Amino acid sequence: MKKIPVLFILVLLLAFWGCSQKEKKVSVKKVGPIDPQMVQDQDDMTWEDYKPIPEISWADPSIKPKRGFKMALVAVDFPDQPFVITQPKGSDLFGNPQIDPIKREDVAQFYRDFFIKPSDVNHGQTINGYWMEQSRGEFGITEVDAYGPYQLPKNLWEYGLNEWGQNDFTPDGSKPKGRMERDVDSLWRAEYGDLRKNYDAILRIYASYDETGVWQEFGEMKFNSKEDIPPEWGNPNPDKPRWVATRYVPWTSWKAGAMQWGISSIRQGENSGTITHELGHYAFRIGDNNNNPYVEPYRRAGSGPWDMMDRGCFNGPGGPHKRWVVPAIAGASMPAGLMVRNRMKNDFLTEDDILRLSRDSLAVTGLAVANITARAVEPFEGEYAGVIVELDGEEPHDRTPVDDPAENPLSPGIPNYDYYSLEVVQRIGYDSYCPDNGVLLAKNRDKESRNGGVNQFNCFNWVIDAHPEDINMVDYDKPNGEKVMRTIADYRQLNDALFHAGLNSGSEFEYDDPYNRLHFYIIDLHRNQEGILSYTIGVKSLDGSGAAKRDFQLTAPKTTKESVALFTLKNKDKKAGLDASCFDNDIYRLAVSTEGEGLKAEILNELAVVSSGEEISIPVYFSEEDGEKSDVRITLTAVSESDPSKKMEASYVIP
Known part of the structure; x- marks a missing residue:
C-alpha cells in the first residue's frame, strides 16, 4: 500500500491554505515538527489506549498457528487461602476481586477461558493473541485443558516463605522447604495419571497473589515503615514481626511477603499478567533482561518498556503499580512486543x-x-x-x-x-x-x-x-x-x-x-x-564512504506558494556498481539562513535522502516577524554526508 510522507502532507495542506489567503503576501501559519515525541506514562494508560492492528485479530482462535503449543492449566488453593476470584467483589484485604465471584468448581475453567478465549472480561486479549501477534501466526497456544480445583496439603505461607530469606518469618517457627510444583502435580496425577507427556507446558494457577505484584504496593507504598504495619497485614502469630524480608528491598508486609514469586516453571498467582513472559523462558529458553532498580549503586535497565523479556512485561493499563488486580486486567496484561534480537x-x-x-x-x-x-x-x-x-x-x-x-x-x-x-x-x-x-x-x-x-x-x-x-x-x-x-x-x-x-x-x-x-x-x-x-x-x-563519486544539484524555486518555498535537490552521483538498492542513495544535511529584515525561515528536517538520478523537493517555510519589512534572501545549504566537500547553496528573494 502506498505510503505518504508526513512532510508531503504538510506541504499540501499549507499550499491549500495559502491559496485561500491570496490577498496576503506572507503567511503567519505556524508549522510544527513532523514527528513530535509524545511520551505517555504507564500510570496514565487505560483500556482506551488500545489501538487494534488493522484487518486482523490475532486473538481469534479460528486462526491456527504453524506451531501449536498445548498447555494444561491446574488450579489450586490452600487451607488458609481460598481463590480470590471466589470472594465477593472487592472484599479481600487487597481490594479484589474486580468482578463478581466465580464458584470454586468453575475456577479452573474460568482461568482457562480468561487466558485463551477473547471475552469482555479480558478485553479481547489472550496469551494466544500475544504470541500470534509477535510471530505473525508462526506460534500460538492452540489448546488449554483445565484441571481442578484442588486444595494443597499445606498453607499458602508454607510455600510462600521459602524464598528471598523469608524462612525465619513463619507463624510457628518452622522452616518451609520445597516448591509447590511437586504437590500440585501429585494431586492431578492421582486423578488422571501422568499426563505431562501430553502437554508442552503445565500452567499452575494458585489462589492469591504473585509476590512480584504486591510486595511494593502493599509494603513500602502502603506503610511508612515496617513498624506501621497493622495487625491485619501482619503475621497471624501476634508475637512475630508484622513484616517480612523480600526480594529487592529489606521489608514488606507479612501478608504480601507470604505470597510466592511467579517463576518460569510456570507457576502464577491470580493477579499474574506475566504468563507471556514466563512462556518466553519456558518455550523459547530466553532469559530475563531486567535489572534490580532498587539497590544502590544503581544500574540502568537494559531494554525497559520496549521488550517483553525486560520490564515491558509490566505494560498495561495503570502500569507496574497495577499488577495486584484480580483478574489480571491491568498492569502486565498487555506486555510489549519482542525486539528484533x-x-x-x-x-x-x-x-x-x-x-x-x-x-x-x-x-x-x-x-x-x-x-x-x-x-x-x-x-x-x-x-x-x-x-x-x-x-x-x-x-x-x-x-x-x-x-x-x-x-x-x-x-x-x-x-x-x-x-x-x-x-x-x-x-x-x-x-x-x-x-x-x-x-x-x-x-x-x-x-x-x-x-x-x-x-x-x-x-x-x-x-x-x-x-x-x-x-x-x-x-x-x-x-x-x-x-x-x-x-x-x-x-x-x-x-x-x-x-x-x-x-x-x-x-x-x-x-x-x-x-x-x-x-x-x-x-x-x-x-x-x-x-x-x-x-x-x-x-x-566513519571509516569510509565507498567508491561512488558524489555529486548533486540544489536549485532555488522560481516562485513560492505563499509561506512555502520548494527548493529542488537532485542526486547526480556516479554509481559504484553495487547491486543492493540500499546503497544507491546519499544523505544530505540541510541548513537555512536569511538576509534582510521581517521574515523568519525554517526547515522541518535537517536531513534529506535522495536516490541516484532522482530529485526531491525541500520545503522551506517562512513567516512574518514583527518590525520593519525588506527584501529577504532565503538561502538553503546542502552538504553530502558521504562527502562533506560536496556542498551547495541556493537562494530565493522574498520581496
Missing part, C-alpha cells in the same frame, strides 16, 4: 525480513538507507522489519571503552555486544502500551551473559537512550505525603528513549558511536492509508 532467536523473523549490514562493509559500500515498518505488522513491500549492523572486523568487536558501573549508572557493562539493531515501535496491538512511537536503536548480544560490575544482571539488549538524563518523575507518594522519585535504574527511565525524525521533535534524529565507528540517521517517517508507521533510516561508517 528476540524475534530472530524465536524464528519469528527470517533473514528476508531483516536488512543485515556490517561495520566493515559499510566503509566499502558507503552509507546504507532503508525503510523499516512498525514491528506490530508485517513489513510493507520493499521494507524491512528491522536493520542489523554487525560489529565485525578485528577484535574486540565492541570497542566501547570499559567503564565502572559503580561510578556510572548508565554503563552498559562489559563491552561485548555483537551488533546494533534498529526497529520501529508504533502504539498499536500489544505495543499500544509502549510509551511512545519512534525508532528503537539497541546494541545486542548473540549469547546471553552477565554485564559485569556491581549489581550486574543478565543483559542481551541494551537500548540506546535518546534521553539518557534522569526523567525526574515521581514513582509514588508515601502515606505521609513524601514523594519517592523513580531511581535512575527504574525501567521507566527509558520511556523517552526512542529516536524521532526531523527538528524540534523533543528527541534526537541521529546517533554517533565514535568507538564503533558508526553513525545512525532517522531521516523521515511515513504512514500508509491505514495509519501504519514506517521510518526511513540511514547508517554510515
Whole structure:
C-alpha cells in the first residue's frame, strides 16, 4: 500500500491554505515538527489506549498457528487461602476481586477461558493473541485443558516463605522447604495419571497473589515503615514481626511477603499478567533482561518498556503499580512486543525480513538507507522489519571503552555486544502500551551473559537512550505525603528513549558511536492509508564512504506558494556498481539562513535522502516577524554526508 510522507502532507495542506489567503503576501501559519515525541506514562494508560492492528485479530482462535503449543492449566488453593476470584467483589484485604465471584468448581475453567478465549472480561486479549501477534501466526497456544480445583496439603505461607530469606518469618517457627510444583502435580496425577507427556507446558494457577505484584504496593507504598504495619497485614502469630524480608528491598508486609514469586516453571498467582513472559523462558529458553532498580549503586535497565523479556512485561493499563488486580486486567496484561534480537532467536523473523549490514562493509559500500515498518505488522513491500549492523572486523568487536558501573549508572557493562539493531515501535496491538512511537536503536548480544560490575544482571539488549538524563518523575507518594522519585535504574527511565525524525521533535534524529565507528540517521517517517508507521533510516561508517563519486544539484524555486518555498535537490552521483538498492542513495544535511529584515525561515528536517538520478523537493517555510519589512534572501545549504566537500547553496528573494 502506498505510503505518504508526513512532510508531503504538510506541504499540501499549507499550499491549500495559502491559496485561500491570496490577498496576503506572507503567511503567519505556524508549522510544527513532523514527528513530535509524545511520551505517555504507564500510570496514565487505560483500556482506551488500545489501538487494534488493522484487518486482523490475532486473538481469534479460528486462526491456527504453524506451531501449536498445548498447555494444561491446574488450579489450586490452600487451607488458609481460598481463590480470590471466589470472594465477593472487592472484599479481600487487597481490594479484589474486580468482578463478581466465580464458584470454586468453575475456577479452573474460568482461568482457562480468561487466558485463551477473547471475552469482555479480558478485553479481547489472550496469551494466544500475544504470541500470534509477535510471530505473525508462526506460534500460538492452540489448546488449554483445565484441571481442578484442588486444595494443597499445606498453607499458602508454607510455600510462600521459602524464598528471598523469608524462612525465619513463619507463624510457628518452622522452616518451609520445597516448591509447590511437586504437590500440585501429585494431586492431578492421582486423578488422571501422568499426563505431562501430553502437554508442552503445565500452567499452575494458585489462589492469591504473585509476590512480584504486591510486595511494593502493599509494603513500602502502603506503610511508612515496617513498624506501621497493622495487625491485619501482619503475621497471624501476634508475637512475630508484622513484616517480612523480600526480594529487592529489606521489608514488606507479612501478608504480601507470604505470597510466592511467579517463576518460569510456570507457576502464577491470580493477579499474574506475566504468563507471556514466563512462556518466553519456558518455550523459547530466553532469559530475563531486567535489572534490580532498587539497590544502590544503581544500574540502568537494559531494554525497559520496549521488550517483553525486560520490564515491558509490566505494560498495561495503570502500569507496574497495577499488577495486584484480580483478574489480571491491568498492569502486565498487555506486555510489549519482542525486539528484533528476540524475534530472530524465536524464528519469528527470517533473514528476508531483516536488512543485515556490517561495520566493515559499510566503509566499502558507503552509507546504507532503508525503510523499516512498525514491528506490530508485517513489513510493507520493499521494507524491512528491522536493520542489523554487525560489529565485525578485528577484535574486540565492541570497542566501547570499559567503564565502572559503580561510578556510572548508565554503563552498559562489559563491552561485548555483537551488533546494533534498529526497529520501529508504533502504539498499536500489544505495543499500544509502549510509551511512545519512534525508532528503537539497541546494541545486542548473540549469547546471553552477565554485564559485569556491581549489581550486574543478565543483559542481551541494551537500548540506546535518546534521553539518557534522569526523567525526574515521581514513582509514588508515601502515606505521609513524601514523594519517592523513580531511581535512575527504574525501567521507566527509558520511556523517552526512542529516536524521532526531523527538528524540534523533543528527541534526537541521529546517533554517533565514535568507538564503533558508526553513525545512525532517522531521516523521515511515513504512514500508509491505514495509519501504519514506517521510518526511513540511514547508517554510515566513519571509516569510509565507498567508491561512488558524489555529486548533486540544489536549485532555488522560481516562485513560492505563499509561506512555502520548494527548493529542488537532485542526486547526480556516479554509481559504484553495487547491486543492493540500499546503497544507491546519499544523505544530505540541510541548513537555512536569511538576509534582510521581517521574515523568519525554517526547515522541518535537517536531513534529506535522495536516490541516484532522482530529485526531491525541500520545503522551506517562512513567516512574518514583527518590525520593519525588506527584501529577504532565503538561502538553503546542502552538504553530502558521504562527502562533506560536496556542498551547495541556493537562494530565493522574498520581496
